[in-house]
Amino acid sequence: MTDSAVQVAHVGLGAIGREVVRLVLRRADLRLVAACDISPELVGTTIGSALGESTDGADVTIVTSLAEVPATDDLVVTHTTSSSLARCLPELLAAVEAGAHVVSSCEELSYPWVQAPEEAARLDAAAKEAGVSVVGTGVNPGFAMDYLPVVLSGATKQVDSVKVHRVQDAGERRKPLQAKVGAGITADEFDRRVSDGGMGHVGLTESAQAVAAALGWDASDTTETIQPVIAATATASAFGTIEPGRIAGIDQVAVVRVDGVERVRLHLQMAVGIGPSQDDIWLTGDPDLHLTVPGGLHGDLVTAAALVNTIGSIRHAEPGLRVMSELRPPRPAPTRG
């Protein structure tokens, strides 16, 4: 790290959070000053022992919350606790009121202005009052299906509609992702989970609305649907073989219409065996454009990196609750040693 290293406090030591901390410890331009988690097994131990890391900075002792962290100027909080904005809001407000910028993986924070306007307004006001900036990001939402198509639009005179198709072969991804998409469950169980609201990728609606808002379209008419991907043949998964007829994953679509005209269509398929993974973006307008990422933007590998890469961007953002399209491009920096 350098003398001018940015001070980072991390909240939430789940799988993504641990990876965030590992990356912060590795980056030459960042310095970990605090780590928080509510788990009694972690509180009081050092980050080094919790993560098996012995790098410089790993002697930070884990505390329960930011309330136990001494106030410091120019602090950035990285936050990875929940997909739910309602659950994250008290933590986000605490960070902001402590004078810290915030980069959070909370999917519902990535564009909360339509789904949760009151929470958004409250957080925005608190951030402006404190002179700090807050953003929700990651690979998806935050990059693949929203930031990247907005960036591409910069090379057009006019955009009439945006289509994104993201295919992620869940077989290449970690077990929790395979569980999240329902790998191996029955069609009945899939339907039950959908009814309970506990099935599928969180943030697709927010991504669609973020794209619409960035291009000047009213995002209030957004619909989202989810269908199962059914295994056609016996398919290997992290939970053993998925028999034909069982669920291999999810197929989700979010659409924004303006005056009945479809402007944004985001199509996400995450299923075991559905590969090859790939991201495609099509803009229709003047001119039409097509962008493709063969092999796809790997969600698990880089969600933590997308958060850490955004630390530099949030420090240069205007105060308030921001969306990614208002931020300079996130990017990695040289690592130590």
Added chain:
Amino acid sequence: MTDSAVQVAHVGLGAIGREVVRLVLRRADLRLVAACDISPELVGTTIGSALGESTDGADVTIVTSLAEVPATDDLVVTHTTSSSLARCLPELLAAVEAGAHVVSSCEELSYPWVQAPEEAARLDAAAKEAGVSVVGTGVNPGFAMDYLPVVLSGATKQVDSVKVHRVQDAGERRKPLQAKVGAGITADEFDRRVSDGGMGHVGLTESAQAVAAALGWDASDTTETIQPVIAATATASAFGTIEPGRIAGIDQVAVVRVDGVERVRLHLQMAVGIGPSQDDIWLTGDPDLHLTVPGGLHGDLVTAAALVNTIGSIRHAEPGLRVMSELRPPRPAPTRG
């Protein structure tokens, strides 16, 4: 336009400049308040008569320079006069000293910190003094070979090297571009023009250095080479048939090395008949990534658009001379009526 429309003054009414003005007139969020050109045939006429446009706002009378434009708050100057920073500098300083943000097509302005550090420092200081922001941009430099690879890096943990390959079939492009790449000239004439420094695409070195700087690499060791693309068969061009053995276009490479290790390689091929046009970006690192734009990002069609799309970005930038990777993504906005 809306009451909150951003005021735009344009300088330089060549082909790209005229297209910039057309787009400004079309956009609902912008209002043309002035247009400047040194051509005696244009000064004193209206933009409407010069461009054959009759839209609202086209009654602006063309003047020689910004010195004749009344001072106004929150003005953005779009500037398209020359590729040479030395030639543009007085105009850029005049705009900044008038309190305007500047978006310029000057290729050498896109990353002037290595090639022209004194001019860069002078402009940066003047912009900070005036509290305004300045950037050089376009499709290339400004987007295809620099901004887009930097954006892509945001979805990685670490980048070890960046390679970009841009193929533009000059046969699909306007006559001046075909002339610029030497379509139809002899190999001797090509060599003569290269020796005179008048051959090839301006800005490739700057793009390579912009990528390097954004990723934390020292950009001082940059090399650039240019080779002719020779027509293998008779090829139709805007100047008639190019006979085999004559020049079809250019093949340029810019490389940045750090401690002898190649970090950035930008390869640009612009030649008649070399298609299909395509842009490819490869990042090696963790993970490797490949992005492709089949059909390519069309230079002529969207250079003007890239400038106009950056008006919103420059107004939210920090004061000073900026590079694109410090700006929020440019994007188009809904047009009028």
